[in-house]
Amino acid sequence: MADAETKPALRVLLTGASGFIAAHILKQLLEAGYWVRATVRSESKKQDILKLYSEYESQLDFAFVQDVAEPGAFDEAVKAEPGLDYIVHTASPFHFHPDDPVKDIIEPAIQGYLSIVQAAQKNAPSVKRIVFTGSLSSVADCAILPGPAGKAFKEEDWNPVTLEVAKSNPMMAYFGSKTLSEKALWEWIEKEQPSFDIVVLNIAFVFGPLANVQTLASLNTSIQGLYSVFSGTCGQEVPPTWAHVWVDVRDTARAHLLALAAPKEAGNQRYCIAADGICSNQEAADIWRRRFPEYADRIPVGKPGTGFGMEPGTYATCDNSKSKKVLGLQYQHDYEGMLVDLAKDFIQLEKNGA
Template structure:
């Protein structure tokens, strides 16, 4: 049975990756920050049985943070690193974003190289933030690929720009990863998956709508807890991936991808906020008074809006993406249940 160390196991993306790994017969050590989180993950995945055990790492930026967790019998075949030491909403200064992102990533790469000789591949959940230009989100018609890098430097970001700080932190964290691979030449190879907006139903427990991850919460706030006369919000990043497809991509990157040391822009394409509103209004007539109407059947992209080329990831990982209808129907149902009735998912 193949074995994986998975960080961020209790998060939005990590919980789906855990579910996917278990379904493929992979033995998983889930890394979380507390015993309480480990207990909740176990409750969320009762089918796991002996396939799942846990390691507690309260601070991923501490020296040698992962060393003990990386020692296993049987040993690990791969490591999937999804955890982020800091959320987008928690950072206040540039240093708040950059230092934890860089240090957390380096600790896992150095730890594997130091104490886990059986690991052949590390898969890291990156971000479109390391690819796109946050100062030009219209894009001038640019088609982004995995060859592109966010051009904004640390020096260009002020303390009053937390969004830019987040994007730069993701860029720097990935760049130091590739520098480590080039200079240290570890015994494993690296794959980085860079998704844009990630939507889809939750697989982990939340107790209120405020606990929902940022991308899904935006759907609640702007589309399902609004009014039919409200304006359709302007897109920020209009490319996306379903979290379930992203989870499958992590499994395939770890176990079926033939060649490593690559980064992938993993996205199914782009969708306008008007299209999202149209889908939600189609499936949830009972919530029509809460969902903006806008101009149904139209797209809201300007002529120079950027586009996405994710064909390389689809080809190399042999992926088939879900439809937008499936994503937003499944997500919308959950968000309405949580937000209007307080249902715990």
């Protein structure tokens, strides 16, 4: 009896494939059997990915995109034969020290979103859905965090930031760019009515183990902050927590895969992606001192047991119920488990002299 015909693998374009979140998305896509075209900026980034996933080489393809904010940046990357089924757009331009917040952060963020939908509309008629790695900062009013007290932000909420406020300083420009770029995206969808739909995942601050980081120097900003606590390089005091709503990177990646597979009615919607509990640098120090006693001497003590330092109900949280109900996302990784896994990566990098 002949074998049943094998169903072709679904084909996905993953932008910004070398990024912290994208690396976990790539891993889960390959493990799930997807064919993936990964966009990278350089040949060295391509080789890094091939080295990590050599057993999946037949499922991997690459496209080079130097600047995601350039008009037409993805025009060639979206062309494929057979055609693409989905796009996961994680790539986002960011400058730590902008000369001009509007030209260096806000406008590139808007163009980065629009360039991928424009490319898909023009050159990828087979695409059914584009999933965007958005930010909770386009939902929450970042200017008044950790408040307002008792508020649980949800998908209907928008950061009220204006262009005038956004260009006032680099931090507000970053938060504002997330809001203004997402608004521009939804306006484009409403106007153009493309054949594909979109899903925007509004993601909290992301922490977790390192899928593709080879050196301590290449840690991203949020992970660098935690490493400063684990290594003690932050000094004798535990630094204050400026992002208490968080999510594990593995759950974040899983949300992207679930969004791809979700039924048609789940499209053209936003989803808040955040863990059930909050986080704090003080709790991280407490957990690491307890779970890794051999490193306790270097980890600052701070004020053990005080956690975030605010009583429940006095700070804002995030309502993640829609992601659970519609996407079926289960948040499998709690703060302590994440910290233990991340510390193991820190220790390995230190042992490697990296």
